[in-house]
Amino acid sequence: MWRKTQVIGITALVWLIALFVGLDVPAQTSGTLDSGQQFDVSQAFGPGDVKEGYESVDYETQSRSLLSRRGIKQDLIKIVENPPLGLPPVEFPADNPITRAKIDLGRLLFFDRRLSINNTVSCANCHIAEQGFTNNEISTAVGVEGRIVIRNAPTLYNVAYLQHIFLDGREISLENQVWQPITARNEMAAPSIGYVINKIKRISDYDGLFEAAFEGRSADIATIGYALASYQRTLLSADSPFDRWYFGGNEDAVNESVKRGFAVFAGKGQCSVCHQINNDHALFIDHQFHNTGLGYAVSTGKTPTQIKKKTRVQLAPGVFVDMPNETIQSVSRVESFNDLGLYRVTENPADRWKFRTQTLRNVALTAPYMHNGQFATLREVIDFYDQGGIPNELLSPFIRPLGLTESEKIDLEAFLESLTGQNVPQIVADAFAAQIGELSKDDPNWAHQNTLGF
Structure with missing residues (x-):
């Protein structure tokens, strides 16, 4: 828990310092992607998502920049079949050849929060496209209900070439790997693989998609893994x-x-x-x-002080302050x-x-x-x-x-x-175009209708 409490303590401490010393927070705005096949994120906003009347005129939050964010769907199969300069050919498993249908289905699953136990966390919550398919804002990942993961979320760029998945190498197959974060209690926390399969089968967004991608085969332990792995294999970036x-x-x-x-x-x-x-x-x-x-x-x-004397704390996107570790520890519960x-x-x-x-x-x-x-x-x-x-x-x-x-x-x-890599903007734009899977009241998995989702 110490990293979670560190983040809370650091944030409070630094903003207090900013108030007392009159720290100026510089502006940072996000550029608008070129038009094409677009998905307007602002249409997905609900009440409270956009705050009007901020007192500061010098800083535009990332939540505001979402209003101008546009996604442009890419033909990802072209990237994986012809990797950018600097990368070798991708080897595909004999039982999971790459197809556009699998890639599109895998993208839909990757951004679907309904795969988690309480419909709040997707793969993309920890592997954020515009942050290098990791998370720039926290040291270690956070799962459902704020549960702490003890490791940093690794980037998914070029994951197609890994012989060992996870930082401890406990898996060797992307197809099998996908189930571990979905069912890990501190990550997406689905109680079982069967629970997820039945939940997906009840979501109308997936009607016919598995059958089209897998020659009539419906969602199961293998096809879900095949689809998610197919999308992740396309995240190739080089030509730097x-x-x-x-x-x-x-x-x-x-x-x-x-x-x-x-x-x-x-x-x-x-x-x-x-x-x-x-x-x-x-x-x-x-x-x-x-x-x-x-x-x-x-x-x-060993405390962070024995490893380094200061820690760079992010106040806001693009705004950092180097804080002495002694100060951080004074407001943190270290564990x-x-x-x-x-x-x-x-x-x-x-x-x-x-x-x-x-x-x-x-x-x-x-x-x-x-x-x-x-x-x-x-x-x-x-x-x-x-x-x-x-x-x-x-x-x-x-x-x-x-x-x-x-x-x-x-x-x-x-x-x-x-x-x-030169193609990072294109891969991010494709991610921005993805549909975000969220629970709605007309969804048969709605908790008030059926708590278990079966």
Whole structure:
């Protein structure tokens, strides 16, 4: 619970500071997507969703920017069948070849809150499209009724290439993986797989869709997994400035700072040992698990002060304040999570505090970082690895002090920022066009008519 209480305490503390010191909150507005096949989000708003008469004229909230948000449906099958520059071909399971019907059905399921026990949480609540298919606003995920998840929500970009799903690697199939968050008590909390299947069968939005996508087969444990996996496999993003320079041969695609940063990445920084680059593509992963010391530090009761002196707190989108950890702790109830990582799967003591290497593609979009969202900025991550992680008996041999200079750190961060895929706006626009599944009073699953939903 300590992260939840931290967020509450930090928010209250920082806004009090802002009131006393007269902190100016800069404006941030979201751009409007180009017109095309559009879905007007404002039409889905209900009473209380739009607040008129805000006193501040310097800051436009993200909820207001939703009024101008437009979705443009993309032909996602073209992306997955012809991946962007820098990515290898996608391998499809023999029992789940990719089709447009499956992708469209999977998208509908991904954004449907009715898959959760109380119809409030969808996959997209934790994997937010415009936030890198993760959640930039909280360190660890939050499920139904505010239940705390002990890990940061990992990005879904390029999840098609993972050999191990989840940060502890407990699943190897996207088709099977989808059921774990749906039935996890602290996530979507559906009581059983059968409960979800019967619930979906009662929703008119899905009438005929499963049968059309799966040759007459209705919703079941397999077809729901096939559909959700098919949509997630299309979330491919590359053709970044780095790709156009490194794989495309365009010397003007990146500046000199990025090139120097890549030299640090592949050389002195030894980052590419785990975040690997191949001759014709780069996933920036090694499909392995490593102990950086962070999990050890949290599990053994080290405070954030012993890991770093300040934490960057987000007041509002684009507005950050660096707060001393001593101040944060003074208003927080600290309770450590003993997350043993890969050990939870293997029960091998040597696997304690090991977590899967995460991709660096689109890393500038996927803060906060590490398995528990410990660090808010790329610079904090660089500093952590530069110091050699947190020493412990099982520390990965690849983690050691680096002795990077200030200029090398700046260049390394510039390189990491060059890994943002060119097609991100298109994938986000497609997500904005998705139908949001919500319970209505004419739905046969309406709680007052049938509590169990069967």
